[in-house]
Amino acid sequence: MYMEIQQLIKQGFSKSKVAEKLGVSRSTVYRNLQKSPSEMAEWVESIKTREKKLDPYKALILSWLREHPDMSAAQVQDWLQERYESLEIGESTVRAYVRELRTEYRIEKETLPRNYEAIPDQPMGEQMQVDFGHTKQRTPDNQEVKLSFIAFVLSNSRYKYKKWLDRPFTTQDVIKAHEDAFRWYDGIPREIVYDQDNLIVVSENGGDLILTKEFQHYKETRRLNLRVCRKADPESKGKIENVVGFIKHNFARHRVFHNIDSWNEQGWQWLNRTGNYKIHNTTKKRPAEVFSLEKQHLRPVTEKLTIKNNYENSITRSVHKDNTIRYLSNRYSLPLGTFHKYDTVGIKETEDKQLFIYITDTGELIAKHTIPEGKGQLVKDRSHSRDRTKGINAFMDTVAKRFEEVDSAYDYLSIIRQNYPRYIRDQLQIILKQTKENNGAILSAALKECVKRNLYSATDFSDIVSYIKRQRQVDGTVTDNARAVSSINKISGWLMDTEAQKRTVNAYTEILEGESN
Structure with a gap:
């Protein structure tokens, strides 16, 4: 740029035109014209060799950015201060250094934009907002675990508290987390705002909230004033929404999980170091400093509440x-x-x-x-499962008892059931109809004949019953079952030896030719 400015001036361009052509300010043109080539060379060389405050940590920061391209400068600062407690450095310095590293090594930042709407601040001690969050973390052996946390924030000071679990929360866990939060704040706000979480709220009920049994008992014991957000209304609890995102993206992202105790310990250290100490973007104040005033407006925790284990897991x-x-x-x-x-x-x-x-x-x-x-x-x-056999068993008993030989009938029906499992009810209906229309002698004779000839179906049974009835009409009333069976045997043999009349192919040909003529 220095050489281009010198050449354009020699070509007769004014300083304003030179600044316009190069896209720089006129003061930049003036500064470059005041320096001789040797002075400019010395200045450029000094920039290359000048040591920056974060240069000793360059390799570490660079490794973080390469592994996690979406890492923010704020998180870089927090991680540095976590490892080097004596390091004092401003946010703008870290941002500038991270920006230079991204440019020099071409590490583009991956962004996950999230928009929120602001709501008016509440008076001191007036309101606390509560919400849940979930993250997936990597363990030292590169396994993935799902963690859950509950977050609290005082609406005025933005002073935060959080607690993690490596399993889903229960209502008892939520109650215990509230007690821990009240001890953290050393007081209770006048109103607590929740989302419609089923660990706390059963139904919105048009404003007359129906709470879970355990949380209703806790609310009455602690004399809490609750407000539940309407569905699809995140703006009414925007502060805690921001806190949940802050915890996910500044504390949890890329952090390695070892065990839940150390994870919670790191979380509380993060709250003291960053979450409650860093200047808030909206209020331009440190939450810890504002909280020292707001805590005076909280309702004192008069007695320690023992969380009994008889709270049911809900x-x-x-x-x-x-x-x-x-x-x-x-x-x-x-x-x-x-x-x-x-x-x-x-x-x-x-x-x-x-x-x-x-x-x-x-x-x-x-x-x-x-x-x-x-x-x-x-x-x-x-x-x-629906006991589909219960009705069938009773139905089989009903049909079998209509025979004189109940046991034999039940055995016969059981084999039919094996042969026609999907149609057993239809099979039983057909046989039941026969038992209603015929006397015991005919049924007994038909049953014996079917068993003898291995005829296990309702239609075969009906056909045998019909034949016996026809035969008895021809021979007169037969009371002897053996005689009836003997007749059946004769006719059955005749039926087996009978063949249907068959026509030759020439006969069909003559018929068809006659129709065509």
């Missing part, structure tokens, strides 16, 4: 119309009819991988399953 799940619930990517069966009685049920996972499912209001246990390995499975209790 993770809830929606009941689907096929009478199943979904939990950890698997489906679990419920007794038939549950869908028509309950919208949701409570679940509890035990240490020995058992899943208990119960009615939320009464605590009545309705199902118990073993949690399997893997995902996408249907875990089904046989007792939850």
